[in-house]
Amino acid sequence: MTTEVWPTAEELAAIIAERITEKIAAVQREGRTPTIVLTGGTIAIDAYEQIQDGDVDWTNVEFYWGDERFVPAGDADRNDQQAKDAFLDRLGVPAERIHAMPAQGAGLEMAEAADQYAASLPAEPFDLVLLGVGPDGHIASLFPGHPQLHETKRLAVEVFDSPKPPPERISLTYPALRNAQSVWLIVAGEGKAEAVARAHAHGTIEDTPASGVQGLTETVWLLDVAASSLIVTA
Numbered sequence: 001m002t003t004e005v006w007p008t009a010e011e012l013a014a015i016i017a018e019r020i021t022e023k024i025a026a027v028q029r030e031g032r033t034p035t036i037v038l039t040g041g042t043i044a045i046d047a048y049e050q051i052q053d054g055d056v057d058w059t060n061v062e063f064y065w066g067d068e069r070f071v072p073a074g075d076a077d078r079n080d081q082q083a084k085d086a087f088l089d090r091l092g093v094p095a096e097r098i099h100a101m102p103a104q105g106a107g108l109e110m111a112e113a114a115d116q117y118a119a120s121l122p123a124e125p126f127d128l129v130l131l132g133v134g135p136d137g138h139i140a141s142l143f144p145g146h147p148q149l150h151e152t153k154r155l156a157v158e159v160f161d162s163p164k165p166p167p168e169r170i171s172l173t174y175p176a177l178r179n180a181q182s183v184w185l186i187v188a189g190e191g192k193a194e195a196v197a198r199a200h201a202h203g204t205i206e207d208t209p210a211s212g213v214q215g216l217t218e219t220v221w222l223l224d225v226a227a228s229s230l231i232v233t234a
């Protein structure tokens with residue numbers, strides 16, 4: 001695991017935007033179609049807004065989500081809509097490359113929606129999973145103390161009681177999130193400092209879900225100074 005710290009949230013967002021573009025370009029240079037799992041959250045959206053064309057074929061990237069709010073398609077609360085508004089539409093990513101989680105109102109119960117999404121995931125590891133971290137240490141929609149933390153079979157699950165609104169969500173589980181070459185946890189702000197410190201020290205998945213996800217090749221924490229301020233170094 002590596003941790004990189006940047007002076008401000010603005011600088012962090014710019015670096016995340018650059019790194020995402022570089023990662024996608026590198027996978028495309030290998031002759032493969034990159035598979036990227038997007039997160040919601042404040043720093044993620046700030047970063048997405050700064051993503052530029054770069055040396056990337058944006059028509060040849062598969063985008064998935066780590067979690068989604070189970071509200072109607074197009075709702076401003078949806079993580080997919082926020083990403084479309086921030087960069088996917090601007091860069092011309094075709095609809096067939098955007099693997100959004102099913103929305104409320106599409107005729108599926110939440111458990112069916114989760115299972116349908118799980119069935120649509122690639123078998124090969126994702127190239128990159130991006131994860132925001134909540135002040136309580138949650139990642140995707142895996143919240144402290146919730147039973148979804150212990151799911152070992154299903155790759156996506158329904159969440160009926162998210163402590164952060166809206167309450168109904170779908171989330172990838174650890175088995176899906178860990179099936180990734182690179183996992184980047186992106187975190188800004190003092191309000192996240194305790195959770196970040198726990199994940200760097202004695203945190204468990206029960207109290208700090210962010211402790212429980214590692215990439216197959218790399219796990220990188222990208223932080224601003226405020227979010228890193230309580231990490232205890234030996």
Ligand SMILES: O=C1O[C@H](COP(=O)(O)O)[C@@H](O)[C@H](O)[C@H]1O
Binds near residue numbers: 131135
């Ligand atoms: O609800 C969610 O929250 C987290 C973190 O969001 P933030 O605004 O505190 O940065 C996010 O990672 C997750 O995808 C989202 O659904």
